[in-house]
Amino acid sequence: MRRNQVAVVGAAETTELGVIPNMSQIQLHADAALNAIADAGLKLSDIDGFATAVETPQQMAHYLGITPTWVDGTSVGGCSFMLHVRHAAAAIEAGLCKTVLITHAESGKSMIGKQPRFTAPDSLNGQFESPFGVYGPPSMFPIPVLRFMKTHGITHEQLAMVAVVQREWAAKNPRATMKDPITVADVLNSRMIAYPFRLLQCCLVTDGGGALILTSADRAKDFPQKPVYILGTGESVETPMVSQMKTFDSSRAFKVAGPLAFKEAGITHKDVDHLMIYDAFAHLPLYGLGDLGFMPHEETGKFIADGNTRPGGKLPLNTNGGGLSYMHSGMYGMYALQESVRQMRGIAPAQVPNAKISVCHGVGGMFAASGTIIFTNER
């Protein structure tokens, strides 16, 4: 895909984040969509391309009153929205549509109008994982981490520092769910969830949503907001079974999606001013820093523990507080994208001064899928 041909011209989250007991999941989608439409100065009738995940595109298009000529229902977990951005950019460039709306919302905490997850007993997961006691992401996502730690020499304290540093960012963000400072000792003394991970190393469970609007870069200059251009993109999938990852010391899906986006963007790691790595659990930023090529995996724990990713550090990472402290409705990728867009617009609560390039990396399922979007505010 060519660089900087498509731009984000609308971006918004739901009016509230956190616990939203007065809205169903589809209404959370609509709340985010209407906020994004207002942000872009558009009407819903201007939208001719639509993408969403978990909820079907037909469900949400009908609820919103949209008649799209291009649709994407890619649903590969929490990075689905990175894939939607990539697909939408290609569709806009190909002339399949002009103005794309991407929505995410999840009633992850209140569970209103949300279908429960179910693993069929005759699926491969149902036959070869469920019988051994996996029960939701906390029992599954951390399964590779002990091997990762042994291979790369990562310590429990370094993994605790991921949560500590992200709380520092969250403290600067009025919309973050958890803002009180925490220490390594707080993390290592918090309730055990699935060894080696404790409560403060696991994502929040909240309600909320977000929406993005994309159009061609040539049209973007006519919109009220500062355009945020798509500089590079990548995607991949590996396996829905965490037990069957090719290796536990890195993620194949990360290693395909990340470098693809860097190559397309034509940038090096030194060019990156701002970084988002989807942090459903504390090990993900370490996988991401290594698999995206910022440094060898062996150095990732020390890099974070030394403060390089904290406010004022040389590589600001997860500047909204991340899934650990900002919010996590179940599919966090949309919120990572929203923060990248805010940083590129220059309006983030914890703004990185003069940030020009933002890398936004998402994971889907338990290392099942991955999407990387690189944004810039310069064309």
Add this chain to the structure above:
Amino acid sequence: MAEPARAKPKPTPETQHFWDGTKAGELRLQRCDACANVYFPPRPFCPSCASRKVSVFKASGKGKLYSYVINHRPAAPGFTPPYAIAIVELDEGPRMMSNIIDCPQTPEALELDMPLEVAFEALDDKITLPLFRPAKG
């Protein structure tokens, strides 16, 4: 009221040989006749070279502990926390999820790379699960 039971696998035509094997006290894997790739989970073709000529064979049942979590909460139905969910790397190469029996469910007892051997636990007259225990000797 009956205790909630652990999730029970339901075989498909492609996986029936595996579950027939565990019932017979054998851990069965598949090997590609064309490229010799050994793979898991079961399927009637080689995921490495796409050959449909593949054979089922009885694996050694030996392996080592590749990684694990010790799950505290929430616990799956039929499990009493804390319990380890383990990944076993079989001597033949493939990895599979399982549980470790005859071993304290603690980080001290569960050492990465410790040798393991398969043990079979019948859930009912149709389904037997492959579990693993620390290898003897």
